Amino acid sequence: xxxxxxxxxxxxxEKGKDVELRCDPISGHTALYWYRQSLGxxxxxxxxxQGNSAPDKSGLPSDRFSAERTGxxxxxxxxxxxxxxxxxVYLCASSTRTGxxxxxxxxxxxxx
Amino acid sequence: xxxxxxxxGPLSVPEGAxxxxxxxxSDRGSQSFFWYRQYSGKSPELIMFIYSNGDKEDGxxxxxxxxxxxxxxxxxxxxxxxxxxxxxxxxxxSGYSTLTFGKGTMLLVSP
Numbered sequence: 001x002x003x004x005x006x007x008x009x010x011x012x013x014e015k016g017k018d019v020e021l022r023c024d025p026i027s028g029h030t031a032l033y034w035y036r037q038s039l040g041x042x043x044x045x046x047x048x049x050q051g052n053s054a055p056d057k058s059g060l061p062s063d064r065f066s067a068e069r070t071g072x073x074x075x076x077x078x079x080x081x082x083x084x085x086x087x088x089v090y091l092c093a094s095s096t097r098t099g100x101x102x103x104x105x106x107x108x109x110x111x112x
Numbered sequence: 113x114x115x116x117x118x119x120x121g122p123l124s125v126p127e128g129a130x131x132x133x134x135x136x137x138s139d140r141g142s143q144s145f146f147w148y149r150q151y152s153g154k155s156p157e158l159i160m161f162i163y164s165n166g167d168k169e170d171g172x173x174x175x176x177x178x179x180x181x182x183x184x185x186x187x188x189x190x191x192x193x194x195x196x197x198x199x200x201x202x203x204x205x206s207g208y209s210t211l212t213f214g215k216g217t218m219l220l221v222s223p
Contacts, residue, residue, distance in 0.1 A: 099144050
């Protein structure tokens with residue numbers, strides 16, 4: 001498919017464990033974003049990658065959260081020592097140079 | 113801090129009516145404006161974008177932008193029950209590429 005893909009689609013983990021979420025952006029999209037959405041809430045910006053520039057990490061809620069991107073392709077979001085408040089849907093998106101942003105299907109994270 | 117405000121709704125309209133969804137934003141430097149539709153349990157889907165003052169039409173959807181008043185709206189003509197979803201307004205400025213999203217307006221179209 002030509003869309004943004006994310007894996008896993010669902011992840012259940014125990015409090016205190018680390019998790020890694022993966023995003024494959026649309027080919028040719030230079031920008032990649034991570035957002036999260038808690039149940040019934042709006043979208044919360046986490047981090048933004050643009051080409052080889054330093055990422056904008058201003059939305060990461062704590063130092064337990066980190067993300068990496070390899071060139072202009074795959075990105076991984078890592079949450080260390082997960083807490084129950086980390087439970088949410090984590091959405092990845094990529095965009096064209098004109099700013100049209102397309103979202104992946106998301107990863108639903110549940111911390112028990 | 114950039115803010116995007118939307119009425120949370122729900123906005124209820126009968127099938128066949130025009131649904132009007134509104135959004136205001138705080139950053140006068142905002143340059144690009146987007147509307148996303150999000151069905152329950154799904155990720156947001158881009159449905160409209162507008163960059164210039166005025167109207168932009170695409171099928172049953174019309175986006176309206178008024179930069180002087182700092183508002184953007186989405187009109188859905190001949191609303192269908194399948195249009196029932198949450199509509200997210202998103203805004204970006206020329207110097208900062210991330211989108212700021214509103215919390216969304218829930219639209220309910222009754223048959």
